[in-house]
Each structure stands twice: as C-alpha cells, then as structure tokens.
Amino acid sequence: MNDAVTIDREAAVRVAARPIATLPLSLTINGEARELQVEPWTTLLDLLRDKLDLTGTKKGCDHGQCGACTVLIDGRRINSCLKLAVSVDGAEITTIEGLGQPGELHPLQAAFIEHDAFQCGYCTPGQICSAQGLINEGHAKDRQDVREQMSGNLCRCGAYTNIADAVLEVMEKQA
C-alpha cells in the first residue's frame, strides 16, 4: 500500500496465465445456507447479482459513493461493491429480497410506499437496507440524526424529505 504502483509485468502475466482457481465460500443469504465457489476478485455485489440472481441489490457507482449496493452483513450495513466475497466467508447476508416479499412487505417497504419516498426506485433497495441498518445500530434519535445517518445513500430523484419521513416513522414505531 505504500509503494509506487509499479507492476512486475512478467509476474502479472504469470498470474493471469494460470487456470482460474476458485475458492470455497460459505454464506447464509437471506436465511438460506449456501456453499459457493468464487474467484477471489468477485465482489459481494457481483456475486449476489450475477451468480445468485439476487438483482434487488443495485450497482450504482460501484465505488462506494452512492449506497445503492447496501446490504446487511451480520446485521450491519455495508457497501457490497467494496467487499470481496471471499473476505466475508461465514457471514450472514441480508439483501432487500430477505427483508420483504410481494404481499408481505417489510415495514420500511410499506412506509416508503406510504410516504412516496422514491421516484425511479433505483436507490430504494439500498435506502431500505441502509435504514434497517440504521435502526439496528440505534444511534439515531431524531430527524436530524436520520438525515445524517442516511447520508451514505444518494437519491438522484431527490426524494430525501420523504425518505427521512418513512425511516423516522418506522424507527419510532420500533423504538
């Protein structure tokens, strides 16, 4: 991490020329135990979307700047685009698909509809996973706290006011 970004091209070619070795990975995803094989450079986001067809989690910026890829790992919200899947071996992952289902909405999903807390909806799964993480953390007490602690989720439609209303309502009900 501290040296110049020089590259040993011969070594890089040697590494690239080898057959791709996948690594075993055990995850519990939305309550279901999964035994997987992944390449070490696969991010948790790409694993969920491309290999497991859990496309509720969105890829926005892919650089940890927008929050659309937010999922819960052992109950804590993180950006899944910046996690190598192999590095969370053994963890319990919850995505938007694990929070609610059609006909059986999670209280946050219902509140987002009730408060008109989205327009295009692309950021919404990340917003809702993040809001569940916020509630789990228990550090927010009022609207100002909710606004600050939801700042890792961008909404380019600008539905922030209604998102804060929805999160605040569920937070206060669950308190």
Place this chain on the structure above:
Amino acid sequence: MIRFDYARPSDVAEAVRDGAGDHVAYLAGGTNLIDLMKENVARPLEVVDINRLPLARITDLDDGGLRLGALATNADTAYDERVQARYPLLASAILAGASPQLRNAATNGGNLNQRTRCYYFYDVDTPCNKRVPGQGCGAIGGVNRIHAILGASDRCIATHPSDMCVALAALKAQVQVTGLEGDRAIAFDDYHRLPGDEPWRDNNLKQGELVTAIDLPAEDFSTNYTYLKLRDRLSYAFALVSVAVAMRLEEGRIADVRIALGGVAHKPWRRIEAEEAIKNERPSDTVFDTAASALLAGAVGQGDNSFKIGLAHKAIVRALNQAAAGTPQSQTDKRIR
C-alpha cells in the same frame, strides 16, 4: 481489476510472512483498496486478507490509555463507550468522515493507510508521480481545488484524506506496527510523511510492515476539544479544511493545546511552535489569530485551492474558540457556532 493470488492467514506472524514479498497488499475493510484495484491504480499480485487476525479489540492500557486494534472498525471505535467518554475528539472526527456503511467496514489500520483522493492519482490516463515515479504531476497547474497548501513539493500536492488521523495527531497517538524485523512503535507525527522527492511513499512503514494497533495516551482532553470540518456538502464528503483541537485550561489560561489540520497537506498538519505560542495565554481571538498565523506560515495556493489559506485561518480561530468554550462542533447539527 487484475488477477491476484489470495491468502487468508489466521495469525499475525503468518500474515507478516505472507506480506513480505513484492506487489503484496494487505486487505482489511477494503473500502479504499478494492476501489483502487477496480481503477487499476493498485495492482497487487497477492492480496493478504488480514480480517481473521485477532486485532479487532479495543483494550485499556495499564498507563490509563486505550489501545485501538487495527481491525476494529471505524464505527466500533467511534461508538465505543470509552472512546466517547475519554476521547470524544476522536469519536467526533471519525463520525465526520465517510458514511455509516463505510465506517462499518473501514478499519482503524486501513484509515491510516488509505491513499489520497487526488483526481490525478485515481485516473491512470493522467500523469501522477505518486502512482508512477517520474511521470509528472497533473494537479500542479491542473484542477486542484482539493489539494495541499502546506508541505507540498514540486512533485506532488496531494492531501491525506482522513478525518480520524487529524484527531489522532492532536491526541499524540502511537502507531504499533510489526514486521519480519519485529515490533516497533511510531509517534503519530512521524507516521505519515510529506511528499518531497518520493511522493509514492505516504508513510514511514517499511515494506511488509503491518499496523497492529493505535495507542491513545491517558491525557484528558474530554472537555475542551472540537473537530471542525468544512466541505462542499454537509455530509459524506472529504474535508476542504478541517481542524482538530485538544486543549486543557487551568485557571482560565491555556495549559496545553494541540492543533492539527486536515485537507491541507500530505499528512495531518501540526506545528509545535503554533501551539507553544499560545500556551499560558488567556483565550481570545487575538491569541487564536497568532496560532493560526503560525500554523499557516508559508502556505502556498495552487490556484483553485488558494481559498483554503483564508478559510483555514478562520477555521482555526473558530475551532480554538469552540474548544475553549467547551462547545465542540456537532457532527449532526452542522451549523457552525
């Protein structure tokens, strides 16, 4: 991202052996490294995942200080009851940075070792001496709103992006590291370095050395402190200028004070003479103006960032007033008082 080999050692000695070669990167929270790898700025051929090492605890030290494990997350550190009670400056600085998602993943060791967010460093199609020695610096004479006004060189004007480290500098933390040659402790002021002729070196770690902990001294700065961060939006943005102040008042006079700046240099910026100049004085705008002038002496703007010199001066005076009054900046209510 290029292909790499992956190792996941379970103890520190094994990790240090794995980390000894060329083109090796230690992976902790990944919030900066994975991003750099996606951009092909970091191209390790071996990634040593250190998340299984037993370095995530926060423990009391015998001398009354506190040891922050290198793998404790930024969130676990900021919300730790001992950190909140005894080192609120540190908690405040951590919570001023990034987003809750990032703080849940990012670790203390990783915070120290994160790299600059200079646009040119990140863009492999532009020249950067930090990325490729001798290539030139795109930021000098380029777009440089976020760049350094202090301690820069003609090779590099990048800034260190951390908020946490600014508080650690003011608290005079010590960084515990280990390597094949054994353990050593590095004073925080000596951990990061100025770019000089070797801008690719962000800090004074030797190749393969691993941060294991950050030690906080026992000194009490839990009453008169502040972390004041100024940025382009109210949350989830890097500092243009930030100020950490740790102060101790005795009978209305400044018995001890540390002032560290973020967003202005290649490392958290302290000057002992600026602190010494106001010791034993009574807090006042005039006194604080003296400290600000001493801390910013020799500051040079690059064009887009020249506003930082005046902004930093006012921010230092305001932060010293906040600390002296015992009214630290809230990281939720962003109004500056």
